[in-house]
Amino acid sequence: MNGGRCWTEIDLSVICENYRIYRDLQPEGRKVMAVVKADAYGHGDRETALALQAAGCTDFAVSNLDEAIRIRRAGVTGQILILGYTPVDRAEELFRHKITQALLSDEYANALAEKGFRVLCQYALDTGMRRIGLCVDEGEACERAIREAAEKLELTGLFTHLCAADTDTPGARAFTKRQIALFEEIAARVADLKLPYVHCMNSAGGLWHESKSSCFARLGIVLYGLKPDYANVLPEGIRPALAWKSVVSMVKTVRTGETVGYGRTYTAPEDRVIATVSCGYADGVNRLLSNRGRVFVNGKAAPIVGRVCMDQFMADVTGIGDVLLGTPVTLIGEGQTADDMAQVLGTIGYEIVCDISPRVERRYVKV
């Protein structure tokens, strides 16, 4: 039973179920905007967006125009918001595909408007992240810029991004509260424009903070069943939608004192049964997992030994019975989540799933 070399199994019904759980948790008047940037965090943006659309989701966010056009062409009919940079030379494409562009600054807004298309857009406001957006410190200038954009472009909303909403310390909570208050202050200044989309909630914000002025919870990571921060507790019923698997390509005994892999970084302290797994850093297995990470074989943990190679790595399967050519190996799935793997690396689950290479076959679980 050899299922291939290395693949992910994605259960779209889990993403849809997660969506329904979050949708039902939102307060009156707030919808879920599904963030499907970076190929839906490695889950496949077209497949994910179409499944969510069938489940009733009408609003999507991506990071760039190519992602936007791809899901539009796949059949997404609702709102698609680009959260990041689009070269203004592509204004006609934004217009033609009815994609909503984030306005990153007043300089950007003016450059886009000069292209002569009434592009759908929403103004980004910087309430403390210092990444993109109009700085809200100067309320009057901010208001002026928003009104100007509303004249020249098809302005449909305002949004801001919370940068510490996943952290449960008094300092972070106060900062988030202040971000929301600053955002609401600007929104109030231009309330007469009656912009339909005013929103400030990402996954963490939508789960653990309150704002009366957010029409969307922009949910990314939590839709995929992962956590913004390892310490977070997700609502009942939320599950990861992606498993990552490979197979054993060879099993051997490594004798006491022999070493495994490049640089000979692992020495067998006694005779060990070592399996070679057909997946490596070119597939997205982080090389820093060398001698640190683990995978699961027959439901049992097998430590990664030696350095992760480009296309293969070795794992210690001593004491795990019945490991043969073709035995499945779980990198993410039963035994450990992407969040758990990230924890070993000192990073976040987002990076683990986004790093799974396009070389890895995506398989969609049929339901």
Ligand SMILES: *Cc1c(COP(=O)(O)O)cnc(C)c1O
């Ligand atoms: C990526 C992103 C989100 C989604 O973030 P998650 O933490 O994955 O929910 C929301 N809003 C903006 C502006 C983003 O860039």
